[in-house]
Amino acid sequence: MKKSLFLISAIMAIFVVICCSDVALAGWKFEREMGVNNHWGVGGDSKSVNHSSSENVFIKKALCVVLAVILVIFCASFAAAGWKFEDKITIVCPWAAGSASDETIRTMAKLLNVSLNQEVEVVNIPGRDGCDAIEYAYKRPANGYTFLLGTQSLFMQDIQANTDIRFKDEFVPVARLVHAINVLTLSKRSSVETKCTTFTELSEYVLKNPFEISVGMLTSTGLDGVALRQTVECLDVLKVAYHTTSDIGAALVEGHIDLMIGGISEVEDIVQDGEALPILSLSRKRLKHYPDVQCAGEIGLDSFLGPARGIFARAETPHEAVEALSDAIKKVSRDPVWAKFLADNSYDDRPGFADYKLYQKACDEDYKLLSEYINNEGLLKRDYVGITKTA
Secondary structure: OHHHHHHHHHHHHHHHHHHHHHHHHHHHHHHHHHOEOOOOOEOOOHHHHHHHHHHHHHHHHHHHHHHHHHHHHHHHHHHHOOOOOOOOEEEEEOOOOOOHHHHHHHHHHHHHHHHHOOOEEEEEOOOHHHHHHHHHHHHOOOOOOEEEEEOHHHHHHHHOOOOOOOHHHHEEEEEEEEEOOEEEEEEHHHHHHHOOOOHHHHHHHHHHOOOOOEEEEOOOOOHHHHHHHHHHOOOOOEEEEOOOHHHHHHHHHHOOOOEEEEEHHHHHHHHHOOOEEEEEEOOOOOOOOOOOOOEOHHHOOOOOOOOEEEEEEEOOOOHHHHHHHHHHHHHHOOOHHHHHHHHHOOOOOOOOOEOHHHHHHHHHHHHHHHHHHHHHOOOOOOOOOOOOOOO
16 A cells, blocks of 8 residues: 555656646747746847746756655655554464463553554464464455464474464564563472572582472473573473463472473462562573572573564565554553553563564574474474475
């Protein structure tokens, strides 16, 4: 739409230049034939007449060009604001209602509803670690009204070919909403039994007592699995996979596991209740929310992976719609309500929002990192970054 409006404006400008040039030329011919000079008289020196008439033609043509340029700028500005959402917007969430991802997108949807003056509906399609949502969104029309919430977990499903849809080829980034930070949380019971309150102390304990400590995560071939491997690569721990973060939290409290990896918002309740304590944040600096907790950066761990929750669209979606939603999210990201949401969930410890250009770059980097990990696990099925000889 935007390109079409700009093309129309350019054609109109050319038409104006041609018409006005013809008028100017006709005026010059008339003055030459009638012998009109700058003094509004008739007759006089023919050289003077030709000289003044040429100047008039030049001035008139210059004015025509200026008017044409102004017209192009005006129409281009109009085109830049050309896309307007005129129907309900649907955002597909691959995770269940009540999850951290669901809470993130529903908070954003309410703000977009007001900003765009249009209904923004969140549809939860959990199942197969996000693959059901990918396939659901792919089957919807790519008309600028259906979008998909995603994290790096969808990338991992893609490179393992757990869905027939090649996510990297068939979807494009619109905007990143938040970039969460994962934490390792130790149960209170395990802390008492091991006499450990920091990650450094727990690491020393594990070295002396291999495979005694168990760690819960969503899936070993998901984002948590990669983050955990980066964090405890040299430690002998038992890894236990669960279906939901609530299941992991319950297992930690009930004593089935000693440690868990997850977002701050996912462990906040059990930490506040005194049933668990965070011992390591996967961040370069200590968190504002947990200033007394060690961070990966200060102890030399290259482990900073956290779920980057963002919006994606079918690749065939009009680019004007992608830009319009990206711009709307950028505007809403400055809203005090959104700022409070980020602060309450410790999402403000590192930059969250990224427009479609910056988000594309970040996604490409994550695809490379995750592909290398999955390749080392012997599970790489789709090679987008040239790790293996054959894709």
